[in-house]
Amino acid sequence: MIKKDNILISKFIGNTPLRRCDALSTRYHTNIFIKEEFHNPGMSAKDRPALFMIKDAIAKNKIKPGGIFVEASSGNTGLGITLIAKKLGYCAKIFVSQSCSQEKIDLLTKAGAYIEICENSNGLHDFNSTQFRAQSFASDHPNAYFTNQYYNSQNIRAHYKTTGPEIWEQTEGNITHFIAGIGTGGTISGTGRFLKEQHSKIKVWGVEPRGSILSHFLQHRTLPDQTVAFDQIEGIGRNFIPGSFDAAYIDHIFQVDYQETKHIANEYYTQTGFTAGFSSAAVLASLERYRDRIPLTKTDIVVLFFPDHGSRYMSKLYNERVHHPSPLQTSDHFNF
Numbered sequence: 001m002i003k004k005d006n007i008l009i010s011k012f013i014g015n016t017p018l019r020r021c022d023a024l025s026t027r028y029h030t031n032i033f034i035k036e037e038f039h040n041p042g043m044s045a046k047d048r049p050a051l052f053m054i055k056d057a058i059a060k061n062k063i064k065p066g067g068i069f070v071e072a073s074s075g076n077t078g079l080g081i082t083l084i085a086k087k088l089g090y091c092a093k094i095f096v097s098q099s100c101s102q103e104k105i106d107l108l109t110k111a112g113a114y115i116e117i118c119e120n121s122n123g124l125h126d127f128n129s130t131q132f133r134a135q136s137f138a139s140d141h142p143n144a145y146f147t148n149q150y151y152n153s154q155n156i157r158a159h160y161k162t163t164g165p166e167i168w169e170q171t172e173g174n175i176t177h178f179i180a181g182i183g184t185g186g187t188i189s190g191t192g193r194f195l196k197e198q199h200s201k202i203k204v205w206g207v208e209p210r211g212s213i214l215s216h217f218l219q220h221r222t223l224p225d226q227t228v229a230f231d232q233i234e235g236i237g238r239n240f241i242p243g244s245f246d247a248a249y250i251d252h253i254f255q256v257d258y259q260e261t262k263h264i265a266n267e268y269y270t271q272t273g274f275t276a277g278f279s280s281a282a283v284l285a286s287l288e289r290y291r292d293r294i295p296l297t298k299t300d301i302v303v304l305f306f307p308d309h310g311s312r313y314m315s316k317l318y319n320e321r322v323h324h325p326s327p328l329q330t331s332d333h334f335n336f
């Protein structure tokens with residue numbers, strides 16, 4: 001039974017569309033495509049690592065039927081874990097930080113997760129973090145397994161085995177740039193590795209919030225002397241170096257701030273009618289902020305990674321009053 005369900009779930013995760021965005025292609029004088037990960041069953045890219053981590057744990061007998069999968073998550077991995085666990089006859093306990101959007105908490109609750117809200121997601125060394133509390137819970141409870149996306153090699157592997165090959169095939173091997181936000185590092189490390197193995201000249205660029213330490217680490221291979229609170233852009237940014245962050249396949253990491261991310265999300269909505277997720281908007285903000293420093297040409301094929309959808313952030317990103325022009329007015333004030 002589990003075997004059959006396993007196959008069924010695998011069939012619906014991944015193989016997401018890659019769509020050209022004309023508005024962005026025109027604006028940046030290049031060819032911009034968006035990898036739309038919100039088409040996954042849990043409506044995010046994190047279904048991919050969730051499936052790989054769960055399958056691996058079951059295959060290695062790390063959990064018995066009916067057991068509890070435990071994860072520390074900004075919400076999306078937690079939802080993937082919960083949906084897949086439930087389908088396979090397990091339950092899920094998810095530790096989220098207090099910055100998690102209400103929409104994601106509501107979704108997790110509806111999916112049947114047991115949720116605990118923690119002070120932060122600062123990593124295992126912080127007793128109040130999602131990671132520390134998740135690990136403690138798993139070690140204190142028999143038949144509970146901590147999938148631990150920050151240190152589980154299946155996280156990178158999921159993207160190496162699925163996201164990378166999909167993008168390579170969808171662009172017929174012509175991709176020149178891959179841009180993605182970085183949280184655990186799994187997406188960029190796995191996808192980046194696959195793409196660079198196909199063609200070492202493909203540029204792999206990451207995006208993180210202002211104050212996060214990954215760009216410093218990439219440049220200097222050391223931690224910064226001082227850390228500051230980083231801008232809260234859900235899903236991305238860290239003040240420790242996760243095990244699933246592999247600097248070897250990343251060319252550069254751009255930093256963006258909260259305000260410009262929010263601004264660009266709303267501008268993009270006005271122009272295209274599409275509500276981008278928080279970290280997806282951060283990728284858009286990086287293009288805008290660094291457009292003079294990023295040498296893109298008319299023949300480049302640039303893939304932006306959109307891990308989820310704006311519907312998860314209505315209360316955080318799209319909560320400003322919008323002036324709707326009369327339908328009789330033209331829309332030539334749109335400046336995208």
Ligand SMILES: Cc1ncc(COP(=O)(O)O)c(C=O)c1O
Binds near residue numbers: 279308
């Ligand atoms: C919305 C969103 N964007 C980006 C990321 C970062 O992806 P990764 O953890 O693979 O670096 C996450 C991770 O949870 C996420 O939920």
